[in-house]
Amino acid sequence: MFSRRAFVRGGALALVGTAAVPGFLVRSVMAEQATAQANGKKLVVLFQRGAADGLNIVVPYKEKNYYAMRPSIALQPNEVLDLDGQFGFHPAMAPLLPLFKQGHLAAIHAVGSPDTTRSHFDAQDYMESGTPGIKSTQDGWLNRALQAERVDPKAMSAFRAVALGTQVPRTLQGRLPAVAVANVANFSVGGQGAQGVAASAAFQAMYAGTNDRILSGEGQETFEAVRMLKATDPAHYQPANGVVYPNSPFANNLKQIAQLMKANLGVEAAFADIGDWDTHQAQGSVNGRLSNRLKEFSEAIAAFWNDMGQDAEHITLITMSEFGRTARQNGTGGTDHGHGNVMFVLGGSIKGGKVYGQWPGLDDHQLNEGRDLAITTDFRQVLGEAAYHALGTRDLSSVFPGGAVTPAQFLRFA
Template identity: 60%
Template sequence: MPITRRIFLKNSALALVSTAVVPAFLTRAVYADALPPGKKRLVVIFQRGAADGLNIVVPHGESNYYAMRPSINIPQHDVIDLDGLFGLHPSLASFKPIWDAKHFAIVHAAGSPDPTRSHFDAQDFMESGTPGYKGTEDGWLNRALHTNDPHMKDEHFRAVALGPSLPRILAGHETAIAVNNVKQFGVAGNNPNAAPVANSFESMYATSADTVLHGTGQETFDAVKMLKDADPSKYQPSAGANYPRGRFGDALKQTAQLIKANLGVQVAFTDIGGWDHHVNEGSTQGQIANVLREFGQSISAFWTDLGDLQEETVVVTMSEFGRTARENGNRGTDHGHANVMFVLGGPVRGGRVYGQWPGLAAHQLYEGRDLALTTDFRRVLGEAVYTHLGNRDLNTVFPNYQNSPKGFLGLLG
């Protein structure tokens, strides 16, 4: 069987091996209904491209919003009202039941305090967890695992990214693995129609003089063996969960597969692009409506699919920065500052918009053009790491940032 892609990333003992067909040994098992008690999970989703938080969670109770966005605002009668001031874009209607059940919380005017308007730099800062400093080699989500549950250190799927390569956020000393496609993760295995490359492939790494690469190769084969009791080719989502077609929906569906396969997933990461709307952003229809529909329906399906595992799972969303408060001359928005973050899960104290709202009057805007930042993203993530994952060493996870329970927003019970 030909191997179509091989990606080796040394910095996190990761190996991704994609193959042309599904290994035969992945056709045998049944998914576990639930993980053993105490297996807390954190799923992080990155909205790449700088999402327009003002058109996602709309401050429809503030007249300045409508004055600054004459052609791309979300009309008040279309907004899904939450509390009289804020409401959801109509494409996020699938979130409303989770909000009503108080498992979905919003943090507005949140993000990175660094003033950069560079996508690359801002994403790097939010994934490293060190805004303004480019010398950090590892990611905060990897560091979050450093002192957390030492008995899980041998779990090869403890930290997993759904994508073709390991993202910045999971780079580091703790074992992490990237899976581009659950169905194609592995080697020839027992497929009678496949070329007998598995043994020779594994032998190549067993004899490698590069100990880091050797370890990386072994990590892959150990991980493949862990999937032998899973059946990704026949997986059916639970409770009628309906994932939309597309990369993001597939990534969350596969995240649910790995979680429910009882492989010890503790943190997971994926991302979704398509948020950089400088031209013709749209309103209730158009570019932002389309990507929000995919975003919302995918997360809602994932939530439904988890079933009882919702109680042990927290999902956090983030984007590198927001958009300008005023629309531009092309009926779009340009690179801004503060944004909105979502937090949902069983332990979440939802049904509430957290954070201090700075307002959209001219004198309240950051640099006279953007939503001002009132909640540092590390405050939100720090609470998830400390309260949910149980890692108390926040100074290591987010160095040079004063982060303690006294400053938490109270998002998690």
């Protein structure tokens, strides 16, 4: 026996197994293409959890103090992949170098949050909510950006906002429904096997028989969304252009984002994250923990880009991490929690091939609190420009309240 109480909490439908879909989907999923394809653009947001070391990702190899502060983990000028005579990629980022050279990939350096916290939890929360220093914010910046978009509410798809994972991340939480999918091939209500089929049938009968409008109407929308996705035969998806994704959870998430976007389900915004950037020990230089993580990160993004083919022209992909790391290495061959960092923006219409942002320098007197890369670009300006360009979001004051995010302050990478 299945009871409504067991599976409904706060008006939301809980899916057993590998996905979580809100139960308040009040729009028809049969209009799945209307919103995203109205302008043909999509936004992909990637979060590097753990505070990535921007100084060893986009290396300021002309800075003498960089080498003085990092005697064993600095990358030498002949080891970096030169970008512009001042900065160079870590060699593990070789898969992304062609995209930079072709003008599709841009880097923004010395970017971050004006809040000074060195707590992973708080910094991630502030960056995902888009309200640094304010813990009371209930929703995420990307959810608000989608709400601020000028679209017909009757033309919204159940898959308009998708996160790859077991739950909707802070970035996408809010009034607008978002879908969390851990495994596209197993996306279902009720789990797998005979028991899953029975659970799904019980769910559907329960929602069809109720007099509650939210449960009967929106519950059926959820089942329709599942049927739509199943019809794309996700288990037999073949990447285009001979692309082979790396065998990693992050790469698999990007592969599934590509599947969802190609299925024309109305995806406008997609989110995925990749952890293990907290390199307090044995960070390494050319090789080591950071190098391994960058290799996976770069190969997966390059595979996604090539898989999307001509559709990549309509995609804007942006990366973010809660803060950077100390300019000086520590006593265990790593780096500690810092401040300024680097973000990437990738897209067919991005003005790439450039490192954006005002570089503050790495001399001792130029460091934040005498220890970190200083911030010259507020991360909200970067996210705001991406949302403005990719989603058509114009009311940026509602997306980043109190952030003074305006087109006049854009970096003009889009």
